[in-house]
Amino acid sequence: MPFPSVIRLSAYIHLPYKNIELSRKNIIRRDGHRCQYCSKSSPPLTIDHVMPKSRGGSDTWENLVCACVRCNNRKGNRTPEEAGMPLLRRPRKPSHIMFIRHIEGRVKEQWKPFLFM
Numbered sequence: 253m254p255f256p257s258v259i260r261l262s263a264y265i266h267l268p269y270k271n272i273e274l275s276r277k278n279i280i281r282r283d284g285h286r287c288q289y290c291s292k293s294s295p296p297l298t299i300d301h302v303m304p305k306s307r308g309g310s311d312t313w314e315n316l317v318c319a320c321v322r323c324n325n326r327k328g329n330r331t332p333e334e335a336g337m338p339l340l341r342r343p344r345k346p347s348h349i350m351f352i353r354h355i356e357g358r359v360k361e362q363w364k365p366f367l368f369m
Contacts, residue, residue, distance in 0.1 A: 257362045272346055274313060282346045283318035289337045290323050298324045302343065303331060313345035 272278060276299055286293045288300075300319035303309030306329055317339065319327070327335045 257360060258366060260366075272348070274311065274316075278346070279313075279316050280318045282313075283343075286318065286340070287320040287323050288317040288340050288343070289319055289327070289332070291340060292320050294320070296321055300324045300327060302339070304329050307331075314343055317343050 279299055280297055284293075285297065287297065297318050298321055300317050300323070301309045301311075302315050302317060305311075309315050323337065327337055332339055
């Protein structure tokens with residue numbers, strides 16, 4: 253049975269977006285299951301604080317990255333600059349669209365006007 257790809261509403265009741273939960277699983281998903289220092293994707297993957305907690309780093313989207321065990325141990329209690337290990341990309345809070353892409357594989361062309369892309 254055919255069904256539409258997009259359904260447009262004539263009336264909409266605004267509900268606030270749920271925040272994307274800060275969790276180990278979501279950080280690894282945001283980083284594409286790759287170490288942000290060496291780009292390896294082999295498990296086990298850990299979570300690394302860019303600015304170490306002992307130096308005042310917090311548990312935020314902008315301070316946590318996915319790292320392999322080897323890189324996490326090598327970096328230790330230093331910043332990436334001090335360790336000579338630059339990040340592949342700067343960590344940031346993901347959008348809902350990122351998780352739609354992860355589930356669907358890609359955003360369909362018909363959806364782009366409705367996702368403000």
